[in-house]
């Protein structure tokens with residue numbers, strides 16, 4: 283298993299942030315989400331200090347759908363990054379954490395009226411509008427509130443990036459945004475630009491997630507800059523802001539070959555600076571919106587092994603005390619992960635195992651065919667690179683309680699999310715007596 287950040291092995295035991303997996307399991311129980319706080323902060327700094335320009339304002343926006351809770355919002359706030367939210371619930375969490383509303387970008391293809399009202403009332407900095415109907419609704423609401431609102435329009439540049447079908451977002455029939463190849467999109471831009479309550483700032487796009495080809499992002503930028511040039515020349519509308527979304531691929535297993543973020547960001551900025559200057563664009567600000575690449579490799583999940591079984595067919599299973607409820611990604615996207623028996627970290631691999639969860643579902647497999655030292659009951663099993671889209675996509679299937687989340691750094695651990703209890707599972711149930 284590849285070790286990231288402060289994760290290391292000493293005396294046959296995995297430790298993160300200077301705290302051993304064994305002591306984390308004893309103090310907080312398992313399954314447990316562990317976040318390496320130093321690694322998270324270093325990754326944030328990597329983005330922040332490599333996405334800089336002398337010519338343009340640059341802005342890194344954390345896509346909070348990857349992982350959000352009050353403490354994550356605090357870390358993002360302190361780092362000076364902006365925050366992308368996509369629902370009233372994410373917005374509520376950010377505001378409750380005291381995240382400055384002006385640094386929030388509100389997304390969504392079907393924002394509810396109550397969500398738009400919440401955004402307007404809390405003075406959210408930027409709303410990314412998705413379609414014409416939403417523009418009408420937002421404009422009417424703003425009129426009632428007698429307020430104006432900065433907006434970007436989400437457009438679809440038709441880039442077909444190589445990634446899983448479920449996380450492609452920029453094909454011509456995507457549900458997100460409006461196509462730059464549709465002539466009506468120019469009319470929508472004019473409509474926003476002329477609106478009394480909407481301040482048209484620019485365009486947003488996002489081509490998908492877990493993408494490894496730098497060229498796809500450069501192509502995205504080029505296509506968007508050409509489109510901006512057209513709008514400025516033909517319509518005489520200034521496009522001041524370009525948000526290129528997120529989607530930078532990360533390592534889960536040896537098959538994943540991520541590019542260097544620092545070098546790529548410098549290249550991207552230079553490309554946009556040059557294009558903008560050479561074509562006399564009025565671009566003032568560029569944004570990127572990474573989620574996974576900011577948090578994923580700082581997270582891991584610790585489980586306790588409860589059972590080991592050899593099937594009649596000869597397959598060796600390890601059963602852990604979590605599964606698809608805390609990590610749906612293998613079942614949903616055939617995602618692959620690396621793992622280790624945390625308390626046998628220096629022992630030689632001897633047996634081929636499949637790691638299965640405890641849910642009542644045959645597809646509840648976390649890792650297939652992994653070579654490990656001989657496992658025993660009560661050993662600890664750690665899966666790496668679970669920071670993004672694990673906790674945020676967790677469920678209570680089979681009425682299983684969601685795990686706790688702990689942040690570790692410099693030999694100390696902080697509980698950021700408490701473990702759910704059985705009583706939480708019936709908290710919304712109503713006793714109906716007839």
Ligand code: LLP
Nearest residue numbers: 345488491492528529530571572573574671
């Ligand atoms: N901006 C927008 C508008 C997005 O839709 C997304 C992700 C991002 C930024 C951040 O993308 P990232 O940098 O994290 O790749 N649940 C899936 C991923 C869904 C991504 C949805 N949108 C998974 O577990 O792989």
